[in-house]
Amino acid sequence: MNNPIDLRSRAAHPHGETRRRPAWPFAALVLAGAVLAQPAWAKDAIKVCFVDDRSGAAADTGIQSYNGFQLALAEVNAAGGIAGHPVEAVAYDGKTDPQLTATFASRCAEDDGALAIVGGNPAAPAAAMIPIATEYEIPYLMLSAGTDNLTDAPAPFHFRVGPRNSQDANAIAGLVSTQGFKRVAIINNSLPFGTDSAHAALAALKAKNIEVVAQQTYDINATDLAPQVSTLRNAKPDVVLVFPYAADGARVLRTLQQLGMQTPRIVARSALLSTLRDLAGAASDGVLIPNTVDIHRDDVKRLFEAYKARFGAEQPTMYPVLGYDAAKLVFKALAEPKVLAALDDGELAAARVALRDAIVANGHYAGLQGRTGATYQFSESQRHGPPDDNWFVFVQVTGNGKQLVDADLAAFTPTP
Amino acid sequence: MNRIHALGTGIWQIPLLILLAGLVVPHLLSSGFHLRLASIVCIYTILCVGFNLLYGYAGQISMGQQGFFALGAYAYALLTQAGWPFYAALPASLLVCAGVTLVIGVPLLRLRSHYLAMASLCFGLIFAGVASRWIDVTGGTAGMMVPSLKVAGHLVSRTELYYGLVVIAVAVLLLQNFIVGTHLGRVLYSLRGDETAAESLGVNVTAYKLRVFVLSSVLAGLAGVGFALVSRQVNPSFGEFPILVTILTVSVVGGLGTRYGALLGAIVVVLAPQGLTAFGDLETLLYGVCLLLFLLFMPHGLSGFLRALCLRLFRPAAAKPAPRLKVSP
CATH class of the missing domain: 3.40.50.2300 (Response regulator)
Structure with missing residues (x-):
């Protein structure tokens, strides 16, 4: 503590009190250094x-x-x-x-x-x-x-x-069509992102003559999503589209897993956020997500x-x-x-x-x-x-929700 | 004691001071941003006076005020889009608010305490849901643009709009003072205290509850129109939780059941987030801590605190408690 270059040190006072060493010379030096270290800009910011x-x-x-x-x-x-x-x-x-x-x-x-x-x-x-x-x-x-x-x-x-949401929806509908899916189920939250996306997906799928066998909307704070997921399961879809925010999206994926739905799943861009995948863990593995970044x-x-x-x-x-x-x-x-x-x-x-x-x-x-x-x-x-073409890249979740990798489209097909 | 009495209960004096201060404010501000903040203070004052009358004085808790706020704004936007002039669209919007409140108020006001809160909250949720999903009419999430205000061919400037809002806010405060200071105010107090007792004294409980509910929703609608004009837009967020949270925060900070709590709360709630931005990531934490401190140390809000302070400052010497006498054993 008596190290003289330690500004926090206190020299012992003759009468047993302590006194603070003057710190201003060092502080002035630091300030001057900091000022000099800044790039000298010629013009205003x-x-x-x-x-x-x-x-x-x-x-x-x-x-x-x-x-x-x-x-x-x-x-x-x-x-x-x-x-x-x-x-x-x-x-x-x-x-x-x-x-x-x-x-x-x-x-x-x-x-x-x-x-x-x-x-x-x-x-x-x-x-x-x-x-x-x-x-x-x-x-x-x-x-x-x-x-x-x-x-x-x-x-x-x-x-x-x-x-915009309709571009995500068109990209998803294009993938669903290319991969040969015929029966689509949609589940979305009741926030504007969920309802707008579901609305756009319905239009995009209709344009490609793909049947939507069930659509369910849930409140973002709903803790039990079994009723909605059961409805989806009973409709026997061959692919499920999910339009959630982060935390509720994880609940949807976990409920799908808990109710034994092995159906291929595509989740909207919110699954790009690690929060959703961390909360969903292994339940998010295999999910496809539309991304706009080519890794x-x-x-x-x-x-x-x-x-x-x-x-x-x-x-x-x-x-x-x-x-x-x-x-x-x-x-x-x-x-x-x-x-x-x-x-x-x-x-x-x-x-x-x-x-x-x-x-x-x-x-x-x-x-x-x-x-x-x-x-x-x-x-x-x-x-x-963003243009309509050449913009989206599908990524797939793996490693207990930790990683995003290239989508394995050869395996992402309707379950026989 | 007369001075204290005048300070707390005068109908005209304090609103007049507020009006004068409000009219001076634009001359002290340096930018349109500050004028926007001052305008929002007026809007939240109008909105929260309605909530104060309903909950603070009459004890009827409504969690659907944000729904009426949005309803007024949407009604005004739709009517102006249909070509209605301001002087017709404004009263018509308020009539829409009053009509909807009457329709839902009759069944809702049979409920009490948290049942009424839940039912009115449902109205707010339904309205926000309809506003975001009935895209063809409301514009969905993007909402609708509201044209700049024109009165008799004159394009109203931001400053003129602010003056209008100040005058309306002061008029609303005066209305509140008038209600609280009359027979109607005593009826509202009695509703808050015990509805059964009030009924036994001859008060038509249902009628008075409905009246104050309609008045509070009309004030919420008026604030909504003001906000639409300031924002030049309406969107579903007008009817969502952040507005409700603001109403409740203004009530906590300003003080429920007080005459100027809505104004004081609105000033703090609008200005505090702007001041706290200097603290960067700690901003939200500090805001929460400040609200907790308000709850702990100012249970009657700023209004109660200021009243206590005035009572202490202006208390005559004779009214001070006598020093305790030591009693010899």
Whole structure:
């Protein structure tokens, strides 16, 4: 304790008291070092807001997307920022509360002076931010919120980076058809994601003349799903489609297992979240999930290695990639001369308009979603980025729910 | 004691001060974001005054207020979409709220305590479910856009909308003060205390319960219309749990059965999350701890705390308790 370089040490006082060594010279040294260690940025920081749910029912999606966003941010700042401007993230946790999320979005637009807003995994908070983006004319890049009509209304500053529910549904219906399934059962939760997805799946299956033999809806908090699963079992389907959130999805899979249903299962994108698979354990093994990330792409592998190094291991799913791609889309557009000119003139409103135009102009950006060669498809009349083709990759759960691997489609066929 | 009495029960004085303060606020704010927060404070005040009258004064707990909040907002959005002007769409939306409350109120108000809470909660759940699934009418999860407010050809600005909300919030507080200070208020107190005893004294319990239920739902609908105008959108989340949680939190923080608890609670509940963002990941934890502290140390909310403080500050010297005398053995 008497080590003189230990700032916490106290020298013995002649009268038995202790006195604190003055710590300010060392603190000043540390502060000076910290200041000098910062890169000397020539220009003011450009702020980009990240507003999403990092607590509440959809916390996993928001946390992973924010991590992906931070990786892109670190990359751009390590490369010298954007024309000498460092990029700064201003992050808010909307707590899955649409009203709070909308208030944070307006704070981004007004108080923070952000150039763009990224975020929006659950549909309701995402929907609440759209009028804010329109009113303040600030580009808003929505992530995985899948409700189809979110991008239907004219909202010139709104862009969707993730797939919509009908695209998942079409991909699933395509797989069901290709694999030769004839009798489909659907089970979904009563939240907007569950009902919207089931609605889209019914339409997609009908378009392919595939019979839906049963459909069941349950409350997300229901603990006993045996009645719904029994109804499915009695309908004798040859494949079961599940549209859940994380925890309730695990209950569905465990109930299917407990009631002895060995039927092939396809679970919506929520099964990409480790929470669902951890809770379901072995009951999730063999499940197929539509993903928008091709795990064989080298650039995807590099991203998830960087993710692992900074945040810990994560299976290659769409959520970190959505945050990363959205950030990259914004950064690429920020580097456009018109945006930079408006920024240098201190014209925030003009910079936002120029940024919106630049995102549209770079509409065929090749990100990390989709198969190799697939690009986004933003345009003046198209604010939904993911294309219908060459975008989805099915992955399969294995290892007691721990791993996602290539889907073994040869074995994923109707049970004789 | 007169000063204390005036402080606690004056019908006009405090609302007038609130109105003056509310009118000054836009001149003190630096951005439209702050104006949005102030507008939301007014909206939650209107919403929670209705809940306060129903539960705080009459003792009838409704967990379906968020349903009426959404009903007012959706009715207004649908009517304006159908081409109705504001001055017709607003009262018509409130009439819709009143009509629905009358229809469901007659059977619901036969129930008491948690049975009434559960039944009214079901109404809220049903409404949110219908709003998210009747896609052709309500727009589903994406909801519906609400056009900017136009009155007599004039496009109402954010600041003008805020002034309108302040005036309505103060009018609602005045209405509450009037109700509480009259015969009707005493009837509501009696309902909260003992319905059977109230009936034995000649109070038409069913009629009064229905009246206050209708009034609270109309106020919820009015707040919903205000929120639709501020958000320029309605969606199913208007009728979901976060709104109910906000109502309950405002009640806990502000104080139930008090005249200005709704306003005080709304100020704290709207502003606190914005202030707590500085704490990053600890924000939610701190918010929860603060609410627990409110429950433990301010069971009557901020309103009760301020009243106790005023009583202590303004208590005349003569009214202070006399020092205990030591009695010699």
